[in-house]
Amino acid sequence: MNSVARSMLLVAFFISFTPPMQAEDSPVKPFKAQWNVRDHIPLEEFTIQSHRGAGELAPENTLEAFELGWKLGTIPEADVRTTNDGVIVAFHDSDFSRVVRGIAPELKSKGVADVSFDDLGQLDVGAWRGDEFKGRRVSRMTDIYALMQQHPERRLYLDYKDADLEQLADEVRQYGIASQVLLASSKHDLLRRWKKLLPNSGTLLWIPGTEKQKRATMEAARKTDFDGITQLQIHVRMPGDATDIQPGEPFSPSRQFLGEVSSELAERGILFQTLPYGASDAVTYAQLLDAGLASFATDYPDVTLNAVREYYEAGGK
Numbered sequence: 001m002n003s004v005a006r007s008m009l010l011v012a013f014f015i016s017f018t019p020p021m022q023a024e025d026s027p028v029k030p031f032k033a034q035w036n037v038r039d040h041i042p043l044e045e046f047t048i049q050s051h052r053g054a055g056e057l058a059p060e061n062t063l064e065a066f067e068l069g070w071k072l073g074t075i076p077e078a079d080v081r082t083t084n085d086g087v088i089v090a091f092h093d094s095d096f097s098r099v100v101r102g103i104a105p106e107l108k109s110k111g112v113a114d115v116s117f118d119d120l121g122q123l124d125v126g127a128w129r130g131d132e133f134k135g136r137r138v139s140r141m142t143d144i145y146a147l148m149q150q151h152p153e154r155r156l157y158l159d160y161k162d163a164d165l166e167q168l169a170d171e172v173r174q175y176g177i178a179s180q181v182l183l184a185s186s187k188h189d190l191l192r193r194w195k196k197l198l199p200n201s202g203t204l205l206w207i208p209g210t211e212k213q214k215r216a217t218m219e220a221a222r223k224t225d226f227d228g229i230t231q232l233q234i235h236v237r238m239p240g241d242a243t244d245i246q247p248g249e250p251f252s253p254s255r256q257f258l259g260e261v262s263s264e265l266a267e268r269g270i271l272f273q274t275l276p277y278g279a280s281d282a283v284t285y286a287q288l289l290d291a292g293l294a295s296f297a298t299d300y301p302d303v304t305l306n307a308v309r310e311y312y313e314a315g316g317k
Helices: 003-017 063-071 141-146 165-174 188-197 211-223 255-268 282-290 301-314
Strands: 047-050 075-082 088-090 156-160 181-185 202-207 231-236 271-276 295-298
Touching: 047 063, 047 271, 047 301, 063 075, 063 141, 075 141, 088 141, 088 165, 141 165, 156 165, 165 188, 181 188, 188 202, 202 211, 211 255, 231 255, 255 271, 255 282, 271 282, 282 301, 295 301
Parallel strands: 047 075, 047 295, 075 156, 156 181, 181 202, 202 231, 231 271, 271 295
Antiparallel strands: 075 088
16 A cells, blocks of 8 residues: 555544534624614613522522512512422422532432421521521512512512412412513413413413424414413523534524524514523623524523623624
8 A cells, every 4th residue: 555545544544533523613603683682672671580589699599589689670580389388489499409508318309399388497598509698598489479569660480390370379469469470481381371360470481402392392382373471481502511503503592593583572572581501701692682582581690781781882883
């Protein structure tokens, strides 16, 4: 075998064993959707949902987190679950292992549904975030509603986990804050039931999964004419987290898909929101706004507020 042939063979061997370039390694292509939030929603009316109360700024689902979320000018989100004696509270996980420090071994695998509200109130859900947060307790939803009664500007997302829907609606109705709350769920039928119970309350359908799965969920909602949906949230995943990022795209789903959804929802009067998991940089938020997003849910409300303000001030320059 001559040297040329040997070189060609080595090149072919190298190529066959070289992993293909990942989509997130491809240069990000510029993209701008037809619809842009700056042309339609004033900055002071831009909606930011603070994930689990105040995102990473405070222990999640505590009264202090909700107060901070409102103070920032955002809309806090509470995850709703029910104790075994029928009290609806704000708690995200199905068990206590992540957010309760020093918990008895027999309770680690248990969750809100396994204990009474009095027993739940003994658990410290702040210390896991640092000594300065020791003593934070699980919030009863009615205590949160009481903080909203005299403040019509305060709004709240209710992310449905485990609760009797009629009881949840009755409590909201009792405190006279139906127009201030939005029920959030990935289950469209649940949102439709909620709108029948509280017609002047808002709803948010959140859509996880790959772009293919998101397209299927959108098609299913389209067949109902998006009945009962006032807001729609698409989950966005970053490189290292998503499995389906396309070449030239900074995240999943593609900006082309987001732009298509943006135009359709704008025509229907449905607010288009995204939760970009892990996004804590202004560039990502600008790319999403260029793709037609009109709202954010975030774990970094302070970062998101600044990024949105900078985007509006840039004015498309």
